[in-house]
Amino acid sequence: MARYVHPEAAAAAEVLGQRIRIARQQKGWTAAKLAQLLGVSRPTVTAIETGQLHVAVGTVFSAAALSGVRLFGAEGTELVRLRRVGAETLALMPARVHAEKIEIDDDF
Known part of the structure; x- marks a missing residue:
């Protein structure tokens, strides 16, 4: 069974990945260098x-x-x-969230 991935979560992962790649390349690092680190x-x-x-x-x-x-949107301190x-x-x-109790109307 495939797990559900919200479209915003998928988009956020792609955006973060793109930003990481851009920053890595701007530093002049190869993917192998980042992998090593x-x-x-x-x-x-x-x-x-x-x-x-x-x-x-x-x-x-x-x-x-x-x-x-x-x-x-933050860094350091x-x-x-x-x-x-x-x-x-x-x-x-x-500490906990309890499911709402559903009253069953069984008065026919």
């Missing part, structure tokens, strides 16, 4: 740069960071701030 194979870098969704998100984010591609804000927001939310 990441500790992955060259085909994995190709998969990242073509927006394939089977690559681990940590590897994709590392490729972006090494290439100089900003993630979430701004990412630290965003992480803290996210943690503070999550701390205020319920």
Whole structure:
């Protein structure tokens, strides 16, 4: 059974991959060089740069960071701030979300 991929997720992966490839080429790095820095194979870098969704998100984010591609429109201390804000927001939310109870009208 094939997994569902939202069209926006697929488009975002492609855009991020394109940005990583552009940044890598602007640095004068080959795909093999980026692969070496990441500790992955060259085909994995190709998969990242073509927006394939089977690559681990940590590897994709590392490729972006090494290439100089900003993630979430932020970098450095701004990412630290965003992480803290996210943690503070999550701390205020319920730990679990419960499914809505559906009342069955069985009064015929």
